[in-house]
Amino acid sequence: MSQEMTGSEIVLRALVEQGVDTIFGYPGGAVLPIYDALHVQNSIRHILVRQEGGAVHAAEGYARSTGKVGVVLVTSGPGATNAVTGLTDALMDSVPVVCLTGQVPTHLIGNDAFQEADTTGITRPCTKHNYLVKDIADLARTVHEAFYVARSGRPGPVVIDLPKDILQGPGTYTPPSINGHRSYKPRKKGDIGQIEKAAAAMAQAERPLFYCGGGVVNAGPKASHLLTELVKLTGFPCTLTLMGLGALPASNKQFLGMVGMHGTYESNLAMYHCDLMINIGARFDDRVTGKLDEFAPHSTKIHVDIDPSSINKNVRADIPIVGDAAHVLEDLTKVWKARQHRADRKKMDAWWAQIDEWRSRDCLKYKQSDTLIKPQYALERLRELTGGRDDVFVTTEVGQHQMWAAQFLPFEKPNRWMTSGGLGTMGYGLPAAMGVQVAHPDALVIDVAGEASVLMNIQEMSTVAQYRLPVKIFILNNEYMGMVRQWQELLHGGRYSESYMDSLPDFVKLAESFGAVGLRAEKPSDVDGVIEEMIAVDKAVIADILVDKAENCFPMIPSGAAHHKMLLGPEDQADNPISEEGMVLV
Amino acid sequence: MTERHVIAVLVDNEPGVLARVIGLFSGRGYNIESLTVSEVDAEAGLSRINVVTLGTPMVIEQIKNQLDRLVPVHSVHDLTEEGPHVETELALLKVAGQGDKRVEALRIADIFGAKVDDTTLESFIFRLDGQSEKIGRFIELMKPLGLVEVARTGAVAISRGSEGV
Numbered sequence: 001m002s003q004e005m006t007g008s009e010i011v012l013r014a015l016v017e018q019g020v021d022t023i024f025g026y027p028g029g030a031v032l033p034i035y036d037a038l039h040v041q042n043s044i045r046h047i048l049v050r051q052e053g054g055a056v057h058a059a060e061g062y063a064r065s066t067g068k069v070g071v072v073l074v075t076s077g078p079g080a081t082n083a084v085t086g087l088t089d090a091l092m093d094s095v096p097v098v099c100l101t102g103q104v105p106t107h108l109i110g111n112d113a114f115q116e117a118d119t120t121g122i123t124r125p126c127t128k129h130n131y132l133v134k135d136i137a138d139l140a141r142t143v144h145e146a147f148y149v150a151r152s153g154r155p156g157p158v159v160i161d162l163p164k165d166i167l168q169g170p171g172t173y174t175p176p177s178i179n180g181h182r183s184y185k186p187r188k189k190g191d192i193g194q195i196e197k198a199a200a201a202m203a204q205a206e207r208p209l210f211y212c213g214g215g216v217v218n219a220g221p222k223a224s225h226l227l228t229e230l231v232k233l234t235g236f237p238c239t240l241t242l243m244g245l246g247a248l249p250a251s252n253k254q255f256l257g258m259v260g261m262h263g264t265y266e267s268n269l270a271m272y273h274c275d276l277m278i279n280i281g282a283r284f285d286d287r288v289t290g291k292l293d294e295f296a297p298h299s300t301k302i303h304v305d306i307d308p309s310s311i312n313k314n315v316r317a318d319i320p321i322v323g324d325a326a327h328v329l330e331d332l333t334k335v336w337k338a339r340q341h342r343a344d345r346k347k348m349d350a351w352w353a354q355i356d357e358w359r360s361r362d363c364l365k366y367k368q369s370d371t372l373i374k375p376q377y378a379l380e381r382l383r384e385l386t387g388g389r390d391d392v393f394v395t396t397e398v399g400q401h402q403m404w405a406a407q408f409l410p411f412e413k414p415n416r417w418m419t420s421g422g423l424g425t426m427g428y429g430l431p432a433a434m435g436v437q438v439a440h441p442d443a444l445v446i447d448v449a450g451e452a453s454v455l456m457n458i459q460e461m462s463t464v465a466q467y468r469l470p471v472k473i474f475i476l477n478n479e480y481m482g483m484v485r486q487w488q489e490l491l492h493g494g495r496y497s498e499s500y501m502d503s504l505p506d507f508v509k510l511a512e513s514f515g516a517v518g519l520r521a522e523k524p525s526d527v528d529g530v531i532e533e534m535i536a537v538d539k540a541v542i543a544d545i546l547v548d549k550a551e552n553c554f555p556m557i558p559s560g561a562a563h564h565k566m567l568l569g570p571e572d573q574a575d576n577p578i579s580e581e582g583m584v585l586v
Numbered sequence: 587m588t589e590r591h592v593i594a595v596l597v598d599n600e601p602g603v604l605a606r607v608i609g610l611f612s613g614r615g616y617n618i619e620s621l622t623v624s625e626v627d628a629e630a631g632l633s634r635i636n637v638v639t640l641g642t643p644m645v646i647e648q649i650k651n652q653l654d655r656l657v658p659v660h661s662v663h664d665l666t667e668e669g670p671h672v673e674t675e676l677a678l679l680k681v682a683g684q685g686d687k688r689v690e691a692l693r694i695a696d697i698f699g700a701k702v703d704d705t706t707l708e709s710f711i712f713r714l715d716g717q718s719e720k721i722g723r724f725i726e727l728m729k730p731l732g733l734v735e736v737a738r739t740g741a742v743a744i745s746r747g748s749e750g751v
Binding site for chain 2: 308
């Protein structure tokens with residue numbers, strides 16, 4: 001039954017019908033009608049952030065920890081432009097987000113009106129799709145369609161630009177169409193002939209390797225179960241990308257650790273030497289492949305991806321399969337069983353013996369100190385002291401601390417690890433942690449941060465205070481933009497141009513000023529006590545861990561190098577200067 | 587390694603769809619040799635974009651896949667790859683001159699099969715269709731004869747045979 005209501009009421013009703021329970025937003029002139037409608041309902045909770053960029057990251061954290069679509073509401077002009085970084089982040093990392101932006105009334109569009117920006121123009125390249133609603137008759141359909149687009153196929157952010165007169169005008173609500181989308185119909189099932197080929201290649205392989213990414217996480221927990229089962233069934237080793245951590249339990253014996261620039265030695269060497277690479281839901285990102293013409297040179301490559309444009313983009317696939325990771329894993333497992341394929345035991349033993357030799361290099365080892373807190377030590381202690389819990393969610397900012405967190409923290413399940421991978425957005429972790437905590441009020445949510453990154457969205461401490469979100473901000477404070485400093489050391493003769501952090505706040509007092517608890521660790525013996533208290537206290541905490549300022553993140557594949565040219569530690573660094581070719585890469 | 591491909595894209599006729607396609611080419615560094623767009627099915631609200639592009643086989647494959655994943659795109663057809671097709675372009679040329687040059691311009695236009703769409707005592711507007719390469723040759727010949735202005739549509743193409751896209 002259709003009844004007349006305002007545009008704002010139509011929007012909220014459509015959101016409720018799409019299962020939305022939480023919106024992250026910030027009001028302003030153009031969206032006042034929606035805020036007015038929000039005020040008189042109880043179905044949707046609004047979380048007031050302190051800057052629109054924080055709203056999008058919070059929605060990303062919410063989305064990635066729940067598998068649902070994250071929702072953002074911001075005003076026109078600066079509200080929309082502030083959201084752009086978050087939208088780009090969500091696009092790069094395939095996070096489903098619907099962002100409602102206010103717009104000036106339709107008759108003022110194009111007139112350079114107050115707080116007018118060409119939002120659909122600005123966000124076109126940084127969204128999966130966007131809409132400008134100019135007719136209220138299209139409003140409900142557009143909102144429903146936006147949710148469909150955001151979560152279908154390869155997920156991504158969708159913007160709906162809503163002129164104020166549309167929000168105020170009378171219209172009728174229409175429920176979601178049952179006919180599906182007229183042009184956007186991503187393929188879910190993989191081609192069975194290709195899957196047969198893949199299974200046959202797997203049975204023939206001598207040095208196979210699963211290389212899996214965020215696509216497995218995005219395909220839902222079922223995909224992770226199926227991957228775990230197939231890894232066990234085949235006996236093959238498996239490595240995960242930064243975005244894929246948790247898709248296979250970290251404790252699984254066949255898990256080799258993360259792959260890529262700061263991945264483990266065994267993962268990268270296995271990538272280089274494998275004769276069959278089974279890529280499921282990863283995109284051959286440059287942080288994983290390193291030097292392309294020396295990337296896994298002896299391997300046949302199977303590539304499963306829901307986005308056909310990921311296939312043959314950077315690396316040519318020998319057996320491409322377009323489809324959803326869960327569907328393809330299910331079919332691949334069925335075919336493997338039905339054909340009674342099995343790996344050659346002898347060859348697999350030889351492959352594992354080689355991998356164990358690489359593993360024995362213990363690539364994550366570091367020199368412990370009695371006086372200085374090593375960042376790796378702080379994370380090891382965090383790992384140990386949270387080890388017994390099943391409800392730990394970790395977000396990060398971007399830089400050295402992010403890579404150490406990826407190396408040292410174990411993820412047993414998908415959707416527990418939220419980090420900005422593709423875009424590398426400093427300032428992601430704190431707002432993302434808020435979004436995770438809102439979705440999981442009783443969970444232990446930790447933002448592993450650097451002191452530089454966390455300052456980029458530190459205003460969100462006010463949001464944390466308002467909603468009493470007990471997030472734990474674990475700052476590995478080295479008073480440097482650590483990764484910038486590391487690259488300057490490696491590539492620019494140790495000239496630390498503008499990469500030190502001067503005039504830092506007293507993070508303990510900063511926490512206290514927002515009603516949170518501030519803790520500090522200055523020496524290794526402080527670390528356990530700080531972590532225990534951080535976990536025990538039922539409030540937001542900033543734990544300022546003063547770590548070794550000179551520590552660098554290893555192992556590392558220098559830019560422009562191949563996987564087997566990995567540097568294991570500072571001692572390797574001096575012997576392997578970066579090539580000129582590598583200097584120009586980021 | 588670089589190949590020239592004619593690609594036809596069926597899209598929803600909605601605001602911004604052309605900007606999406608052009609933005610994709612500029613944002614990802616692909617070439618556009620020519621691009622035409624027009625509604626082809628008013629009832630279904632469908633437009634057809636004909637784009638001629640240059641790239642390595644891997645880049646051409648990327649272009650098609652990137653186009654295909656745009657939400658308002660219904661289908662992408664690589665006419666160069668799909669087989670024999672008819673390709674044509676339309677050009678209007680303004681040529682001004684008097685005396686021998688004017689006569690010579692008219693004579694060459696006749697050889698090329700160009701139509702005279704308009705004339706004044708000092709100028710002609712020629713209309714020529716055909717392969718882009720043939721139009722290019724005609725333009726070269728008109729340059730010394732008083733070529734003032736050229737308008738070209740860019741190539742449109744359609745596959746041979748009874749099947750539609």
